[in-house]
Structures are given as C-alpha cells and as structure tokens.
Amino acid sequence: MFLLEMNHIKKSFDGLGVIDDISLSVKEGEIVSIIGPSGSGKSTLLRCATMLERMDGGELIYMGKKAAWEEDGSVSYVKGKELREVKSCYGLVFQNFNLFPHYSVLKNIADAPIHVQKRDKAEVYETARELLAKMGLEGKEDAYPCQLSGGQCQRVAIARALALNPRILFFDEPTSALDPELTGEVLKVIRSLADLHITMVIVTHEMAFAREISDRVIFMDGGVIVEEGTPEEVFRSTHERTQSFLRNYAG
Ligand SMILES: Nc1ncnc2c1ncn2[C@@H]1O[C@H](COP(=O)(O)OP(=O)(O)OP(=O)(O)O)[C@@H](O)[C@H]1O
Ligand SMILES: [Mg+2]
Secondary structure, three states: OEEEEEEEEEEEEOOEEEEEEEEEEEEOOOEEEEEOOOOOOHHHHHHHHOOOOOOOEEEEEEOOEEEEEEEOOEEEEOOHHHHHHHHOOEEEEOOOOOOOOOOOHHHHHHHHHHHOOOOOHHHHHHHHHHHHHHOOOOOOOOOOHHHOOHHHHHHHHHHHHHOOOOOEEEEEOOOOOOOHHHHHHHHHHHHHHHHOOOEEEEEOOOHHHHHHHOOEEEEEEOOEEEEEEOHHHHHOOOOHHHHHHHHHHHO
16 A cells, blocks of 8 residues: 555746656555755655645645645645644654754653644653653653754654654655764664664665665656666666766765
8 A cells, every 4th residue: 555645746946846747656664765966856855745845736645545636727735634634644854853942852752742633641751751762762851952962862853753653754864964973873763663664755865774774765866756766776777867976975
C-alpha cells in the first residue's frame, strides 16, 4: 500500500517554476532519500508534501485518501477534521530543530499529543520519557533546548515527531546544521528507526548515509526527478547529471 502518492506536483514562486511535474509515491516501510544540488527544489517538494506550501498543480493522496487535488485550474485541499486526519499521518524534522525554546524537553515532546491529539496526559508523558530514553537522552527531561547540543536538540525533535505516532516521517537535512560528531549521533537514531521499519522520506547531503539506509534514492535537479532507483543504481549511475553531482560532492 502507498502511504503517500504525489501526482504531477507543480510549484512556482513569483512565476519561476521550482517543482515541475513531479510524481512520487512512498510505500509503507519504505525509506526514500532525496538528493540533489542546492536550489533543486528538495525542500519545496517536502513542504508541498506536508502542506506547508500550497501547490500550484497536482494532487496529494495520503493512505488512499485525497488530501489535495486540482479543481477549476487551482489546487483544493481538505479542510477541518479531514485536514487534521491527514496531518496526523506524518511528522516532520527540520534542519534547525524548531524546538520551543521556553518549553522543557519533555514539554516540547508532550505538548502536541496532549493539546492537538487530546491524548491522556499521563500516558503521553510516559511515552515521551520512553522516547527520550530511546534517543539516548535519559536525564534531559527537564532541560531547556538552549542547554543541549545541536545533536541532542535534533534527537529531541525526532522524539517530538515520533510522539505523534506518524505513519511517515519527513526529514529535511536533519544533520546539516551539525558538526560531524553530532551528525553521527543523529544518523544513528535515524538508522534505529529504519530498523523498526518506520517509513521515512529523507532529504540529505550525507551521501554515504543515503546509500546505506535507503530502499530508493531520488536525484532531483532543476525541479524535476532526473533519476531514481536503488542506491546501487543511482550511485553507480552513468547519467551525466547524476555523475557530475556525485563527483562534485566527493569534492
Ligand atoms: N518562499 C520562497 N519564495 C521564493 N522563492 C523560493 C521560496 N522557497 C524556495 N524558493 C526558491 O525555490 C528554489 C528551490 O528551493 P529549495 O529550498 O526547495 O531548494 P533545495 O533543493 O532544498 O536547496 P538546498 O539544498 O540548498 O536546501 C530556489 O531557487 C529557491 O530560491
Ligand atoms: Mg533545502
């Protein structure tokens, strides 16, 4: 079953095309990495998938239910309860963590499950503590984000996303704000999620990691998918644009 189907997504900013007819579907349990040069539209694609950005064309289907579709030359989105249901399908982890600075670690994790999902407070706090332990952050429950390292903040952000029990997790360059040592900690956590078969879509510049963890790698350039396939296929590609990107990457 597809958890997410994106069909013919289009997005422009000020008349300038950034996403040009991209279709991409993600199966349950699949780990998809998106790689590509800066400005190729990777973040915009994730922002369209997660409805942080309005698309100009195309449709979004989560778990078989239409979340957005073309109608009379523009894109309509589900509203109200249906919108909340769609939003509960996925979690997002950004480059800069986006934690609430004035909330403790535990409150950062527990806030949305309690106030948005209206779950039982005691149950949510228990889950939040378990998630923190899984992230290797036992004892940090009462710390504030400013008292943590970047890698620890990112692990809190991952715990916060997981606390909402999403079916699919999106990551937008989860380690690019971190130095190499802290990057390793975060990649380890993402690997542990892969072992649990959590469905993930990961935009990353960590090529070795993408190669190791992904079921499928998507190479984007200029707002289109240039190539996609297994890590072996993409990293050994003979396609000129893919090769040139990977070569530049290797330095
Ligand atoms: N809100 C916006 N307003 C105007 N232009 C935008 C906006 N967001 C993105 N763009 C433009 O869209 C293009 C794609 O940007 P996007 O952030 O999706 O690229 P990216 O592949 O994520 O790059 P990076 O690897 O640097 O994060 C860029 O040219 C960018 O300037
Ligand atoms: Mg980006």
